[in-house]
Amino acid sequence: METTLISGGAGFIGSHLCDHFLNKGHTVICLDSLVTGNQKYIISKKNNKSFILIENDLTYMRLADFPQLHIDNILHFASPASPQDYMKYPFITLRAGSIGTEILLELAQKHSARFLLASTSEIYGDPTIHPQKEKYWGNVNPVGPRSIYDEAKRFAESYTMAYKRYLDLDIKIVRIFNTYGPRMRLNDGRALPNFMAQALKGKPITIYGDGTQTRSLCYITDLIDGIEGVIYTSYSDPINLGSPEEITILELAQRIKKISNSKSEIIFKPLPIDDPTKRCPEISIARKVLGWEPKVTLDEGLILSFSYFKQALSGEYS
Ligand SMILES: NC(=O)c1ccc[n+]([C@@H]2O[C@H](COP(=O)([O-])OP(=O)(O)OC[C@H]3O[C@@H](n4cnc5c(N)ncnc54)[C@H](O)[C@@H]3O)[C@@H](O)[C@H]2O)c1
CATH class of the missing domain: 3.40.50.720 (NAD(P)-binding Rossmann-like Domain)
Structure with a gap:
């Protein structure tokens, strides 16, 4: 072995x-x-x-x-x-x-x-x-x-x-x-754990910039x-x-709000310096060489992550 x-x-x-x-x-x-x-x-x-x-x-x-x-x-x-x-x-x-x-x-x-x-x-x-x-x-x-x-x-x-x-x-x-997924730190500063924590706490969901910048998760x-x-x-x-499915940060915030059934409002703050406006992989090499592509849809992954973040917030995973 x-x-x-x-x-x-x-x-x-x-x-x-x-x-x-x-x-x-x-x-x-x-x-x-x-x-x-x-x-x-x-x-x-x-x-x-x-x-x-x-x-x-x-x-x-x-x-x-x-x-x-x-x-x-x-x-x-x-x-x-x-x-x-x-x-x-x-x-x-x-x-x-x-x-x-x-x-x-x-x-x-x-x-x-x-x-x-x-x-x-x-x-x-x-x-x-x-x-x-x-x-x-x-x-x-x-x-x-x-x-x-x-x-x-x-x-x-x-x-x-x-x-x-x-x-x-x-x-x-x-x-x-x-x-993203279970074991991310709630407070690591990245958008997804931030949004999850804010939605779960009923606090405003903070978007840096106007939310049109994209990520793939x-x-x-x-x-x-x-x-x-x-x-x-x-x-x-x-x-x-990575996932070739591109999503705007605003859309991500809205999906997390929906999944968590949260009443949090979405607010906007200035974009940090040099923050990339677009991010999405071209994965044809991974497809060809490895026969690999992501299988878990964003909604499935967000639901799985949400239950982890909920437990993390209640102290079970701290
Ligand atoms: N999470 C992502 O989306 C992502 C995206 C691109 C690349 N990566 C890369 O994947 C790797 C892991 O990322 P992650 O999200 O799990 O981060 P993480 O912070 O959760 O994990 C990094 C680990 O490295 C350890 N570490 C840091 N410096 C060390 C050192 N000098 N000696 C020994 N241990 C050290 C930390 O204690 C931590 O456990 C990183 O190299 C990161 O650049 C992650």
Whole structure:
């Protein structure tokens, strides 16, 4: 059976990956500093003999600090991810993309492991073409407030590609578009948890901008299936994973209001600097190479998420 190391394994996506690969019979090494992760997702697995926890900041580790067992897959998900988080932790974010990527690439080389980088749609910045194809190089402000995250991920992609080109490492890069579902933090500052929390509390639902900016939302189980497909494919150029169904932020607020049967009013505040106006993946490569596309509809995913957020708000998942 395979051994899979997941950095950021106590976070939203990482914890689902840990569960997924434990269920598949892998030995899972979860590496997390808990800077934005949740201990709860680790505690429930602590008695599982196939689960190894390293509670540490990846970027201060040496290769000798990793468990002395053969590693087959390394999935690099450690990084603050929401704008609120990465602006709160700018240096942790920059280090996770740069030094963290370097350390895990070295580790992958040592073990001849598959290496998968969790990149992001943010590398496209505020895109000038729509929807975004993998061949598009992006429109990123390298010194703007969001560059902490965008440029760290762009650097991580570049470093990862160099390991493929010069050292023949088996690498994969997934460009993840907005993903949602159970285990998102209620207070991570992203639109969906904000809207859910505000709707549940009967407080005004706050839209930044006029609400015409678009996003596409992929349910977590679909993303996990896509990631698994990418790990085992021989395709090693970047692959977009996300929902091609585009929705305006205003529409999202209205749907959440309806699903939650909330009386909250929708209010508008100024748009933050460099906030992308459009975001939607072109996923023909994922379709062709992996036979993958999202299966969970937005309404299904919102209903599933709503029951999680309801429990989270009542303290059951805090
Ligand atoms: N959620 C999304 O929609 C989305 C979209 C695009 C890309 N991604 C990428 O997926 C990854 C996970 O995102 P998420 O939404 O689960 O975020 P998250 O904040 O829930 O998870 C990130 C995890 O990484 C850990 N971490 C951060 N820096 C670390 C370090 N130096 N050492 C060890 N652990 C560290 C955090 O404690 C946390 O548990 C990130 O790399 C993010 O860039 C997420």
